[in-house]
Amino acid sequence: MKIWLRMMAFTVLAALAMALVACGGGSSGGSSGGGQSSGPVTLEIGSKGEELAFDKTELRVAAGQTVTLRFKNNSAVQQHNWILVKGGDAEAAAIANAGLSAGPAANYLPADKSNILAESPLANGNETVEVTFTAPAAGTYIYICTVPGHYPLMQGKLIVTN
Incomplete structure (x- = not known):
């Protein structure tokens, strides 16, 4: 009887594991947005209406992967951008x-972009913009909106795996 129960438990766990793997690997959309594949991936993210927030606060890609990030500004009136930072909170x-001083003509970005890994164009209300970049080395990276006053609330993490 014990062997039969162990075999049944093993079969159920194996089926569950296969179902989870089958559901997890899409190449666009989703909060994880891709993942372990080394092929190109498209991630979709947006702003949360008139809130100063991204609709996804975590995205995942593989190191070295070609990433196209499609950012939809879901606000009717505010501008937003998507900036991937090299470094942490201080950077x-x-x-x-x-x-702040660079202004909209410079996409609200400094002239020195040494700590910027990727940047979308500035998106006006209800506009979608894209940026394509190569995922950096494995680690966790911050993404932000640099429109004045948005940074403290509009941020998330890009998790890059091996």
Whole structure:
């Protein structure tokens, strides 16, 4: 009887594991947006209406993967952008602060872009913009909006796996 129960439990766990693997690997949309594949991936993210927030606060890709990020500004009146930061909170804050004086003509970005890994164009209300980049080395990276006043609330994490 014990062997039969163990075999049944093993079969159920194996079926569950296969179902989870089958459901997890899409190449666009979703909160994880891709993942372990080395082929190109398209991630979709947007703003949350008139809130100062992204609709996804975590995205996942594989190191070295070609990533096209499609950003939809779901606000009717506000501008937004999507900036991938090289570094942590201090670098993100510095980029956002320097963007204040840079203005919209410079996409609210500093002239020194050494701590920026990828940047979308500035998106007006109800506009979709794209940026294509190569995923950096494995790690966790911050993405932000640098439109004045948005950075403290509009941020998320790009998790890059091997």
